[in-house]
Amino acid sequence: MPGPLEGIRVADFTWVWAGPTCTMQLAHMGAEVIRMESMRRVCTLRMLPPWPDGQPGVNRSGYFNQYNQGKRSIQLDISKPEGAEMAKQIVAMSDVAVENFASNVIDRLGLGYEELCKVKPDLIMISMSGYGRGGPESGYVSYGPAQVPLSGMSQLTGYSGWQPMHVGMSYGDPNAGLHAAFAVLSALFYRARTGKGQYIDMSQQESTMAVLGEGFMEYGMNGAQPPRSGNRVAHMAPHGVFMCAGEDRWLSIACATDDEWRALCGVMERPDLAGDARFRTLADRKANEDDLETEIMSWTLTQEPFEASERLQAAGVAASPPFMNRELAEDPHLSERGFFVEKEHPEVGVRQHAGIPWRMSETPCEVWRAAPIMGQDNDYVFGELLGLSSGQIEDLKARQVVY
Amino acid sequence: MPESALDGLTIIEYNRTGGAAYATKLMADLGAEVIKVEPLTGDPDRCLGPFPGGEPHPEKSGTFLYLNCNKQSVMLDITNHTGRQVLDSLLRDADVFIHDIPPAEAEALGLSDKQVRAGKDRLVTTFISPFGESGPHRDWKAYDLTTLSAGGWTWLNGWPGHPEMPPLRPFGRQSAYQAGVNAALATMGALLARLRTGRGQHVEVSAQECITAILEMTFAFWPYMNAPTARWGQRPIHPIDFFQCKDGGWIFVLCVEEHQWQRLVELMETPEWTQWEVAANRFVRASNWDALRPFMEEWVSQWTTDDLYKAAQAKRIPFAPASTLSQLLDSEHLKARGFFVEIAYPQAGTIKQPGAPFKMSETPWEIRTPAPTLGQHNETILGERLGLSGDEIKSLNGARVG
Numbered sequence: 001m002p003g004p005l006e007g008i009r010v011a012d013f014t015w016v017w018a019g020p021t022c023t024m025q026l027a028h029m030g031a032e033v034i035r036m037e038s039m040r041r042v043c044t045l046r047m048l049p050p051w052p053d054g055q056p057g058v059n060r061s062g063y064f065n066q067y068n069q070g071k072r073s074i075q076l077d078i079s080k081p082e083g084a085e086m087a088k089q090i091v092a093m094s095d096v097a098v099e100n101f102a103s104n105v106i107d108r109l110g111l112g113y114e115e116l117c118k119v120k121p122d123l124i125m126i127s128m129s130g131y132g133r134g135g136p137e138s139g140y141v142s143y144g145p146a147q148v149p150l151s152g153m154s155q156l157t158g159y160s161g162w163q164p165m166h167v168g169m170s171y172g173d174p175n176a177g178l179h180a181a182f183a184v185l186s187a188l189f190y191r192a193r194t195g196k197g198q199y200i201d202m203s204q205q206e207s208t209m210a211v212l213g214e215g216f217m218e219y220g221m222n223g224a225q226p227p228r229s230g231n232r233v234a235h236m237a238p239h240g241v242f243m244c245a246g247e248d249r250w251l252s253i254a255c256a257t258d259d260e261w262r263a264l265c266g267v268m269e270r271p272d273l274a275g276d277a278r279f280r281t282l283a284d285r286k287a288n289e290d291d292l293e294t295e296i297m298s299w300t301l302t303q304e305p306f307e308a309s310e311r312l313q314a315a316g317v318a319a320s321p322p323f324m325n326r327e328l329a330e331d332p333h334l335s336e337r338g339f340f341v342e343k344e345h346p347e348v349g350v351r352q353h354a355g356i357p358w359r360m361s362e363t364p365c366e367v368w369r370a371a372p373i374m375g376q377d378n379d380y381v382f383g384e385l386l387g388l389s390s391g392q393i394e395d396l397k398a399r400q401v402v403y
Numbered sequence: 404m405p406e407s408a409l410d411g412l413t414i415i416e417y418n419r420t421g422g423a424a425y426a427t428k429l430m431a432d433l434g435a436e437v438i439k440v441e442p443l444t445g446d447p448d449r450c451l452g453p454f455p456g457g458e459p460h461p462e463k464s465g466t467f468l469y470l471n472c473n474k475q476s477v478m479l480d481i482t483n484h485t486g487r488q489v490l491d492s493l494l495r496d497a498d499v500f501i502h503d504i505p506p507a508e509a510e511a512l513g514l515s516d517k518q519v520r521a522g523k524d525r526l527v528t529t530f531i532s533p534f535g536e537s538g539p540h541r542d543w544k545a546y547d548l549t550t551l552s553a554g555g556w557t558w559l560n561g562w563p564g565h566p567e568m569p570p571l572r573p574f575g576r577q578s579a580y581q582a583g584v585n586a587a588l589a590t591m592g593a594l595l596a597r598l599r600t601g602r603g604q605h606v607e608v609s610a611q612e613c614i615t616a617i618l619e620m621t622f623a624f625w626p627y628m629n630a631p632t633a634r635w636g637q638r639p640i641h642p643i644d645f646f647q648c649k650d651g652g653w654i655f656v657l658c659v660e661e662h663q664w665q666r667l668v669e670l671m672e673t674p675e676w677t678q679w680e681v682a683a684n685r686f687v688r689a690s691n692w693d694a695l696r697p698f699m700e701e702w703v704s705q706w707t708t709d710d711l712y713k714a715a716q717a718k719r720i721p722f723a724p725a726s727t728l729s730q731l732l733d734s735e736h737l738k739a740r741g742f743f744v745e746i747a748y749p750q751a752g753t754i755k756q757p758g759a760p761f762k763m764s765e766t767p768w769e770i771r772t773p774a775p776t777l778g779q780h781n782e783t784i785l786g787e788r789l790g791l792s793g794d795e796i797k798s799l800n801g802a803r804v805g
Binding site: 003004005006016017021025029044048049050051052053054061062063065066126130131132134135136137138140141142143145146147148149150151152153154155156157158159162163164165166167168169170171173174175178179180181182183185186187188189190192193194196197198199200201202203205206207209210211212213214215216217218219220221222225226230231233234235236239240241242243248250252253254256313316317318319320321322323324325326327328329332333334336337339348351352353354355356357358359360361362363365 | 404405407408409429430433450451452453454455456457463465466468469470516534535536537538539540543544545546547548549550551552553554555556557558559560561562566567568569570571572573574575576577580581584585586587588589591592593594595596598599600602603604605606607608609611612613615616617618619620621622623624625626627628630631632634635639640643645647653655657659660716719720721722723724725726727728729731732735736737739740742751752754755756757758759760761762763764765766
């Protein structure tokens with residue numbers, strides 16, 4: 001496994017989406033990530049669709065397989081004392097431990113930071129709970145979808161005059177996962193220079209609020225909740241997603257400058273609009289934004305969005321259709337850049353997955369293997385790493401400590 | 404001994420979209436020294452707002468202030484030969500150079516990786532662009548909205564059952580935040596590799612790909628089931644929905660696991676509809692949600708938001724309120740955790756803003772200085788550090804007039 005984190009091992013206690021997003025970044029960089037999976041409480045993602053042919057199965061979920069690429073999996077019941085002891089042995093051989101149970105669950109399992117430091121004094125450990133450790137709500141339970149409303153994002157997102165909305169995905173999860181990976185890497189950098197590990201307490205609520213800075217700044221400056229404004233923003237016009245010809249076809253267009261606006265008029269073949277006093281400057285276009293959008297939509301309604309965005313881009317106008325999954329999967333740009341990952345998987349075969357959004361010139365990052373099936377690395381971890389004999393492993397299996 | 408996680412690192416930043424500025428904010432808040440190179444007109448985020456009273460002012464833009472605490476600012480016209488030489492001197496002593504100038508323009512400005520890193524073996528260059536540095540759309544123009552569309556996010560957001568309403572952006576420049584956090588973590592990876600190899604390298608980040616990489620399970624629905632995605636993503640399980648409470652607030656009703664639903668049924672005192680076959684498990688509830696929804700709506704409307712939130716959480720059901728900003732700023736929980744930080748900005752006044760996205764036990768996250776005014780550190784950086792004379796600095800700034 002080449003990559004910038006070659007030689008780093010991660011004891012991965014995570015499940016659902018947030019934690020696995022963190023450890024996947026570390027796997028992308030070449031760390032050896034060992035997922036410890038319970039058979040009594042199977043990872044939620046393994047139980048969710050999509051599944052090939054609609055047939056469920058713990059190794060068949062595209063959701064799980066997307067966010068666990070490049071990791072190892074062992075079946076270990078850490079709720080049993082012997083299982084927890086084995087988890088500790090794995091931690092002792094690791095550099096990083098990551099968990100995203102509800103606050104304090106990991107302590108109850110006897111696998112809290114202080115316990116783990118006894119076997120690995122310079123351990124870096126991160127807990128990614130919904131509400132963080134400490135504070136009156138720290139015992140509350142949370143999942144990614146709820147972080148969007150909880151953090152304030154729903155009250156800020158939505159059509160003008162409509163109710164608060166979701167954002168279309170459980171954004172709190174991947175956002176926490178990426179911030180967590182950054183925190184772990186920073187802690188590794190500190191450890192490399194001082195020999196010291198540390199504990200990181202992440203609240204997903206807080207990491208979500210960190211990306212709503214402009215909302216809090218507006219409140220702090222003007223004392224008012226920013227109103228929901230659909231796709232409109234103060235500093236650009238037009239700035240919207242416009243209906244096109246056909247069913248559920250759309251085109252997003254954003255103009256920051258008067259030049260871009262005039263170029264848009266050129267592509268629409270509407271020189272009259274370029275000279276129209278209602279739309280000359282940004283201030284004019286903001287003042288007459290309803291009219292502006294009506295004029296643009298009268299053009300987009302006659303257009304195929306991909307073809308129109310090509311022409312707008314050629315004229316220097318920022319435009320893109322809202323891509324749906326199929327259009328992303330078939331996008332020649334993403335394919336030519338080698339973004340997608342297609343590795344053989346023991347049960348679902350070769351499927352397309354989203355890959356790594358960065359490229360490094362000297363220590364290339366890559367997905368070395370598809371997401372693991374349950375227990376794919378039992379032999380490697382129990383036998384090779386922990387040095388257990390096959391007799392010992394059989395004995396542990398008989399007592400359902402391992403499977 | 405370093406006193407903070409990133410103590411001793413020097414980062415040069417040139418920001419256009421907020422992506423570069425967020426990447427370096429994450430690092431500055433952990434102790435890295437960040438020097439912003441701003442054009443004579445200033446970082447464009449200075450024009451973005453929000454502004455106090457809605458009055459534009461380059462030292463009062465909320466977006467700029469939030470993203471640029473702990474940084475220093477030097478004003479430099481990098482399109483001019485002398486300015487460019489000064490930038491090179493800064494880069495010679497730096498560990499990282501981060502910018503988010505699109506590839507074609509970066510090349511024209513002499514700021515591509517090849518042009519920048521020659522002769523600077525230890526430098527890490529991290530460049531963010533909307534579509535990456537290769538491929539047929541490399542030079543497509545983009546702003547946050549169109550990047551979110553090209554990445555597949557806006558398609559997921561909207562109102563199921565209202566086909567006349569457009570795909571919708573989430574609040575805030577989320578493509579910039581995502582490109583920023585990805586750039587920060589990839590930069591840390593490159594710096595860790597440098598500890599081993601002694602060499603820097605180039606990191607490129609595609610904002611489009613940063614979005615496509617986080618589309619929950621929706622992308623996989625195509626390669627796994629040939630199923631196109633619908634607005635508000637795929638919600639294969641239910642309840643996952645908003646309801647209005649009797650005080651006018653909104654609550655997010657969520658049961659992911661079956662045992663959470665069972666406890667919700669108890670909380671509702673087991674009404675008949677919850678025993679119907681169409682409510683039997685999370686998947687069939689999803690298929691029949693239109694029919695079940697009114698029952699839930701009726702029940703929720705008898706509660707105040709806060710009572711329902713607390714009652715659900717007492718039974719370990721993961722409900723959450725749709726918080727307003729003032730509710731968050733007043734939250735006892737967040738106060739106890741010390742989340743918000745109050746920053747005194749010299750011109751925009753004192754503002755309470757989001758603090759640490761995570762807490763590290765050994766190394767502080769802290770705001771040491773408010774965002775810099777434009778060119779605030781010309782003298783200390785250009786004069787004291789690079790040894791330019793007062794006249795030379797003036798003539799650099801004079802290029803603005805001339």
